[in-house]
Amino acid sequence: MAAKILANLIVMGSSIVARALVQAYRQALQNASKSGVAQETLQNAVRRSSKVMTEQEARQILNVSETTTWEEVMKRYDTLFENNAKNGTFYLQSKVHRAKECLEAAYRDKGQGTGTPS
CATH class of the missing domain: 1.10.287 (Helix Hairpins)
Known part of the structure; x- marks a missing residue:
């Protein structure tokens, strides 16, 4: 009986943590797009992937x-x-x-x- 309760608590806790992580990631993406960090990161990635030596x-x-x-x-x-x-x-x-x-x-x-x- 105690094992069943513990298993339910672990499943509920992990689903709560997963939802919180997804929500935090979405918020981080919104903040990045507002500040222009996302575009700058994308431009840096393109520059690195071009493999052109200066x-x-x-x-x-x-x-x-x-x-x-x-x-x-x-x-x-x-x-x-x-x-x-x-x-x-x-x-x-x-x-x-x-x-x-x-x-x-x-x-x-x-x-x-x-x-x-x-």
């Missing part, structure tokens, strides 16, 4: 400055790419490669030679 991020990965020549960028790329091929991970190696591609496009747009045929 020139600044590429420079940080290859550890080069804006005044670095293309030849120096390629030397740095070759060193990092080879090191990650031997001792690193595929993820790091692909980041290094994407950084080179990003900077290659940036140097091409700036009119500096990249040494690659167009």
Whole structure:
């Protein structure tokens, strides 16, 4: 008899808590849409999912400055790419490669030679 009462109390309590959580979530969504947080969060998610590397991020990965020549960028790329091929991970190696591609496009747009045929 006591077990049945305890089971009923647990079921009723969990349903009350579930309804309260749903109501709190709805209220949080309403508050977020009023303050513009929801749109900002969505825009940040879109930005992250676009997977486009910025020139600044590429420079940080290859550890080069804006005044670095293309030849120096390629030397740095070759060193990092080879090191990650031997001792690193595929993820790091692909980041290094994407950084080179990003900077290659940036140097091409700036009119500096990249040494690659167009």
